[in-house]
Amino acid sequence: MPTRRRTAAGLGFRTFFGLVVLLAGIGASVLTVAGFLGDLWWPFDLAADHRMQYFGVLVLAAILYGLAFGRGTAVVFAAAAAVNAVVLAPLWLAGTTTPPEGAPTVRIVLYDAERAAASRPLLLRWLADLDADVVVLQGTTPEWSDPIAEADLPFEPVIEPAPGVLEGTTVLASVPAEGELVTVRRSTFAVVEVDGDTPYTLVAVESNRPDSQAAHEARLDLFSAAADRATQTERPVVVVGSLGTTRWSKAFSVFTDAGLRSTEDGFGYQPTWMRADLPLIGPYFGIPVDHILVGPGIRVVDRSVGPELAGPHRPVTATLHLRP
Template sequence: MPSWQAGRGGSLSVASPVLERASRGRWLALFTLAAANLALIGAVAGGFTALADIIAPLTGHLIGIGLTASLALLMRRWVPAILAAGVVATAALHVWLGLAWCCAAPQATTQTALSRLALHTSSEHGLTVLALNTWHVHGDARRLERYLATGPADVIVLSEIGPDKRSVLPRLKAAYPFQVDCADQWPCSLALLSRLPLEAAGVGRIAAEGREARASDMPAFVWAKLAGSLTVIGTHLHRPSRDPWLHARQVSALTQLVRNIDGPLVLAGDLNTSPWSNAFRKLRAATGLAPASMLMPTWPAWPLALPQVALDHILVSPELAVGAAGTGPAVGSDHLPVWAQIEWRPDTLERGQAPRRRLTSRLAAARPHLGGELPADLGGEHVGAGHLRR
């Protein structure tokens, strides 16, 4: 065999493994891109099924992985390394989004005397609401108590605060003298704490909808009406990864509850849904509520605070605006606290009163309100202001 042929054959034998690895890398990148795009289509455009909300919390991750796979296809070399770096960068970006506004006190904003009067707080920053899932059984009650005793907000909504942590509540009376809770019942495990006087407050279970819906499947909620007609509702919804259809029914029932309440309203708690989910979009569209933030992951925060998914939310009605929002520090739960600084909209102040939301509902003729008692139409099990602890 001529020497030039031997040399050519040798170079081909050396190059063959390189070409084979490059081909495998391209197929890996192509498969990753296709999988990310299919999952993304299902998450964003999957309104026809509740199953889509299982993967909707990963929408940001899917976008990041898809972009990384596209880059790997263009580069054609070091594909596994590029894909791995992209996954790490995507996770790091979500951690940054969750922690970028973390752990700082709400920034003061300019408020008129009328705005402070309307929100019934003498602070310079309007009304601050905080929501936190304290984590059933596993949460650090002492760490939680130390954090809440600092008075991080005017109104606090706690979920998964059951009998194991209820002893924390009385010890917070100095900071939050007005409290309503169902922490003595594991199926409810909610609390609302306020340092501002409440006109009325209570605990209820959202009314079931449809013939096949069971009242026991519906989520509990705590509510309080502050002087000045502002209503705060706190709740905790079922996780879609366990039962997406039950989660969808709970969101639908919560939507109906919100639609039946007139006047300015704040909804806070662990809704177990991301801003990209179909259920969350339907809730916003049907109620007119706006989230305090769309890009603020709160879970997981244990054993390290590396949040990836926004599950905890504070939403406000059109009469209100969010001056600032952020997350709180890790306090022993697998969720970070989320807070929002709430103000009247300037156009509302100019008119001198909050506009009433005219949303169609099946109970519109009854025009229910949250007053001294919780109307039976809004919850099968409820208590009125008598449950308010002072």
């Protein structure tokens, strides 16, 4: 009798385990396909953001299901994992650039300070030690302006949040620069003309993840306006922003279709949101929604994420060589 009970318990666990693995693999496979259909429905565009997570789940599902149950279903999971691998591959396979010796470079830092107001002293100390030409702080409010002005930072404010905004943009520069805010519907983006050895234009745009079709369309309008403005300048152009989406979405393609390219290529998977201190999977739990893009004629010398600061986002730093 005990043997039968143990056998029944073992079969029950095996069935439950197989069902969990099967559902996880099917779900990740369906979402893998849905991520390519963002033009049809806005939730599908959100599904495109989790390519790394789908890849991990599908590889695990293919191995576990193949060993314990059947190879046919495991092959389907492996094929879906391969699709995500192809999408992810440019993050590692694209070549990086070494500028000519002595060539001037610029360093741009982007940080979304969402929910970080309580840790403002920590952020100000980080800014005080930061080596950068331009710093873009997003998710800020007018209450940030006075502490920044009083902190004796190596930067001058170029753009400050407009009165009454809950999530605005602050642009700081250690080189001469002038900026303006451009309004699109109820949103704004910043345009900064940066002077120096090699002048360039910086466009800073911020957007949250949409929760409705109307919000999705408003974000597309904002991205289109920012991309159009970026292509109108005769200077080299850099677009930065906490965009609330990854490079694999249809929304992000608004920028790439305008001739801009992500600085991520060749530097691996660098998630910026959400921060997670988890064993093994911690670095791969989040998604890269904070971006620095460049126009033609700009070489990406280096790109990094960090350090760990307050709030759910990580800063992004890009070192660029602007060919005259």
